[in-house]
Amino acid sequence: MLASVVLASAQTPGSGAQGTTVPGAPGSGTRPAGGAGEPATHGPAVYPPALVESGGSLFQQNCAFCHGRDAGGGETGPDLTRSRLVAEDVGGDKIGDVVRNGRPDKGMPSFNFSDPQIQSLMAFIHSQRNKAFSKKGARKGVDVSDLQTGNVQAGKQYFDSNCASCHSPTGDLAGIASRYEGLQLEERMLYPKDAKSKVTVTLPSGETVTGTLTYLDEFTVGLTDASGTYRSWPAKSVKYTVDAPVNAHVEQFSKYTDDDVHNLMAYLQTLR
């Protein structure tokens, strides 16, 4: 029922100030479909107030419960005003993709918005981004220059005794500081959220299947094999072992001092 979220941004507040009670069946025409109004404006960083306004209404009703009312992030959704994707978005080309397709792996649903609605959302999010740095009470951000308090030598030492069994400065981490910087680098250093795990499933026949772990709960284990094919089994009917090197990052959390984190960050930033 994605279409039903199409809210009447054209509806003026005050029309039916006491609200509307709709008897009868669910979805029985309770949501007048509203056009977001004005056509797209590409390029300029300043958007027509009416477009921003209608995007804002759409955002409040559909996005704010995860991304916060000012797009500055919430309990479950990231800060869009500091998102790299938003920074790189031109006229909704990237925002539109994410909104229409969702990010099922991260819990974001897809939204069946019209082009004008996407344009209004884009205008709202970009204007929030512009505002974020001046807005008084919103969530703030982290600059690259904030993360320069560590000691490179101490960081290298920490790396050698705690990280080097899995990582190498000339191997997987070669040039890491050229690919990521600042907060993004620190977040990846502490816990790389996109790290993949491997799973080996042993079927009742004795056959084993190995692949990238794609799904796992108490009841189902799913993998994607080398050919890109997804396969799954009831967890009880097979034996499986998960190889999740990323868990070493979880074990590290309780061992770090804050200095360790800053030092390690200083060292990683030398790997250009």
Added chain:
Amino acid sequence: MKFPKSALLLAAGAVIAIACDGRASFAQDVNAAMLANPPADSWPGYHGDYSGKRHSSLTQITPQNVKDLGLAWAFQTGQIAEIKSSPLLVDGILYFTVPDNIWAVDARSGHQIWHYIYPPNKGLHIGHRGVGMYKDWLYFMTPDAHLISLNAKDGTVRWNVVVADVTKGYWTTMAPLIVGNHVLVGVSGDFDNLSGFVRSIDPETGAMQWQWDSTPPVGTPNQPTGGMTWMTGTYDPALNLVYWGTGNPTPVLNGSTRPGDDLYTCTIVALNPETGKLVWSFQPSPHDTHDWDAVETPVLVDGDFHGEQKKMLMQTSRNGYFFVLDRTNGKNLLTSTFGPVNWSKGVDPQGQPIPNPAKEPAPDGRLIAPDEGGMTNYRSPSFDPKTGLFIVDAHPSYSVYFAKPADGTYGWAGADYSLWGKGVIEAIDYQTGKIRWTHELGPGGSGAGVLTTASGLAFTGDATGNFLALDTTDGKTLWHAGSGSRIQSSPITYELDGRQYVLTSSGGVLFAWALPKPI
């Protein structure tokens, strides 16, 4: 499909039998007596009864037969907003919400009776916990911080009063608590330096009866603002005390302008419902700088504590600590942690954690456990009297917290980022704080609350959207059903026409589960 004539006759007979039997008294009067002791065919308040135990005496669904549990019906809101509310059940009708919306749904069939939509407004639509009910009237809080009273029969509005000023940064999400002749409401608002309060409102007129402010007036030097009151409290009719948790101080991540404990933020308070006067307080997070509201359900339990009969209050707090208090006076009986906590220097003689200044947000970041979402959050825990277990959806987690002078001292005043977390159902022995069993829910964490029943079942949900029924004694899974979306609410249960239903929700869909009945 063609029904045999005899079956139709049989069905008609059944309807008559029910009408003469279980529903002989037509209307349940939602008054003080009913709210204090809800019948099995009702769930008249957010927590069910006043205690916040979210424990039901119903025993039709058991550990032995729960494997046969099936879908009785589902109701689709057709909304993107996730259901975070607990439905009320009165006279066979369920009332539940998402922001701006109330539905009245037949609890037997799941069909819609009415749907109320509040006009578009500028309040934060972050979530909604449900309505309150007194006599024939519903009480509903709006994103723009109004309280409206509606006729439960048809959803028409009786009155609409402003509780707080949305333009200043307030919003509301909570389900009002009805105590006697009082509608008790609270507010939200973290992005501005505002005072939190609990307000008592006349159920008939909407007029204010009293207000208790959690922080001094805005602008008082060296004092906090904040202390939002965004979760429904609990009530002890015998002591005539209302128990309410307050939220974090503002500025949120920067404590420099509010030295000291920042009373009454991150505090459990006992209030007199007639006057709003503070009777006692206990502060789970003195001088909080991590957004750890202490609004999680203050669960009221009467029972043995180390050989003495006690009237207790228990809370698994967002900051990672589990507290048992004597609820007659607020004195601490037990403090323990229920997951990784790295921000305190231990516990003071009053049982309150001592914040470590070195773990306050800093310009170059501090690694903090738990994360901002906390070790648990608004979803209800449950207390099972038979096993003495306090069962909570826990969220072990790590994060980094930043604050620098340039971030100022208004509103959030910093930035924080969750690094990692997972969901675990934990069964805490309230006499020792020891965790007797755990049940892993998956990476990220679950948003499902917990309901226990007297038959020995604990209903909840996992991180991937499976509804679960666990054995309360050991946490083993006895039943599950994939729901297709994230779970963000706490289950309820009731019995109608001799059939026990368990209600859960995920995404925008409400599910009613029951044992199969003969066709």
